[in-house]
Amino acid sequence: MRWENLTADSEHGRADAALFGADAVTTRTFDTPEFRGITFHEIRARSIINRVPAVSRMSFQWTVNPYRGCSHACVYCFARKTHSYLDLDTGLGFDSQIVVKTNAPELLRRQLGSRRWQGEHIAMGTNVDCYQRAEGRYRLMPGIISALRDHANPFSILTKGTLILRDLDLIRQAADVTDVGISVSVGFTDTELWRTVEPGTPAPERRLEVVRTFGEHGIGCGVLMAPVIPFLSDRPDQLRATVRAIAAAGATSVTPLVLHLRPGAREWFMSWLEQHHPYLVPRYRRLYAEGSYAPKWYQRRITRQVHELAEEYGIGPTRTGMPRRIRPPQEPVEPPASGPTQLSLL
Secondary structure (H helix, E strand, O other), rough: HHHHOOOOOOOHHHHHHHHEEEEEEEEEEEOOOOOOOOOOEEEEEEEOOOOOOOOOOOOOOOOEOOOEOOOOOOOHHHEEEEEEEHHOOOOOHHEEEEEEEOHHHHHHHHHHOOOOOOOOEEEEOOOOOOOOOOHHHOOOOHHHHHHHHHHHEEEEEOOOOOHHHHHHHHHHHHOOOOOOOEEEOOOOOOOHHHHHHHOOOHHHHHHHHHHHHHHHHOOOOEEEEEEEOOOOOOOHHHHHHHHHHHHOOOOEEEEEEEEEEOOOOOHHHHHHHHHOOOHEEEHHHHHOOOOOOOOOOOOOHHHHHHHHHHHHHHHOOOOOOOOOEEEOOOOOOOOOOOHHHHHHHH
């Protein structure tokens, strides 16, 4: 791995040294059911607030990501490519080789207290999920949220994990003093599809329970309906079922996002497609022939259908019960193509 031979004058030293202290890397495995097959690389990061590259289309400029790699194992995850920058495998390695920034909470508190920091919005869960299974062991998020609360620093969280409910009280405290946005990712409600395409995540209905629980505690929660997977979750009846379930959970908003297949994710997803739905491979090659994104006409069609359904089911800004300081969720960061630039995201 990149950090194993990290020196001040090494070829990759300057880039990686900005992220990791090479003298503080520990590799651990735990032979317990919830972590079997997963290796954790515990590192001490040198920076935790990271600037989003200027080429990004995101509305926020700063992110915090306490983990790299993700045991959710979503076959489409656009962040897979980032593992290659540490010479780690972007397939099974991304799912099972998890980098843990063990000093994230104290490092964040220090950086928030710096005179150079201007108190800008910080987005979390925009690369890999900060509430993946590793968080159950390392408990980094309570310290991170506490630091943001104590500095009244605005933030948002996007997650597929139900573990966020553990930190509900902390999030409520933060929402009393700053702008907070909570969003849960639920792209579809098809149980069979979920089991194969998102095998390490909680079931869609459990994620929607997170939305419902936050709403019951006075915190508006949006849903990122992502990804909508062409030919597998995009039929009108499937879109209706998903939006109906999102509305029933009390979501304050729903934002559709069509599957995109960037390098790293594209190869892994197409391998999965060949195994599970081989008849769709030619159709995908045609649909994504121009690059990582589905054609604009297709994206517009899905967006229009979802927005119409959201209006029908009463989801939107007119919905009541959204606390004054809670903001709508942010979409995830889509990493740029180049490796060195992407390092600044993690």
